[in-house]
Amino acid sequence: MIKIEVPTLAQRKKDIPILVDFFIKKANKDLKLNIKGISHDALGVLQNRSYEGNIRELKNTVYNSALNAHEDIIQKDNIKFDNTNNSTITMLDLISNLLDTQGIENAKNIYEDIEKDFYEALLKKSDNITHLANHLGISRSTLRKIIQKHKL
Numbered sequence: 001m002i003k004i005e006v007p008t009l010a011q012r013k014k015d016i017p018i019l020v021d022f023f024i025k026k027a028n029k030d031l032k033l034n035i036k037g038i039s040h041d042a043l044g045v046l047q048n049r050s051y052e053g054n055i056r057e058l059k060n061t062v063y064n065s066a067l068n069a070h071e072d073i074i075q076k077d078n079i080k081f082d083n084t085n086n087s088t089i090t091m092l093d094l095i096s097n098l099l100d101t102q103g104i105e106n107a108k109n110i111y112e113d114i115e116k117d118f119y120e121a122l123l124k125k126s127d128n129i130t131h132l133a134n135h136l137g138i139s140r141s142t143l144r145k146i147i148q149k150h151k152l
Contacts, residue, residue, distance in 0.1 A: 023062035067097040
């Protein structure tokens with residue numbers, strides 16, 4: 001047996017700026033945002049954290065901070081740590097923040113993006129259309145139309 005020791009994020013503080021940049025880019029793609037970066041002060045806050053939840057906690061903190069940002073740069077006051085160590089974003093928070101950042105006039109596009117992502121995630125879990133349609137309580141043909149509509 002080979003034992004591999006991976007240092008904790010607290011032991012790799014110099015990697016945090018690189019990881020933050022990566023997570024900002026990923027949050028932009030996943031959450032349809034346009035965050036350009038993070039302020040020096042905000043990065044300092046992230047670098048001084050102990051990260052009991054390790055890299056997942058950093059990722060969730062960056063995603064939440066991106067959603068809280070009122071500009072295209074994450075600021076220190078956008079960073080909120082979840083002290084329960086369960087840094088999950090609720091669907092309601094996600095939708096509310098998307099509407100705040102993209103505007104109510106883009107509600108239809110936001111809805112379409114969420115619907116597409118939902119069905120794309122379902123199809124990654126199972127490619128059995130009949131099975132998925134049954135779980136959704138819709139007909140197989142309705143599910144096929146949705147899949148075609150989103151070009152999945």
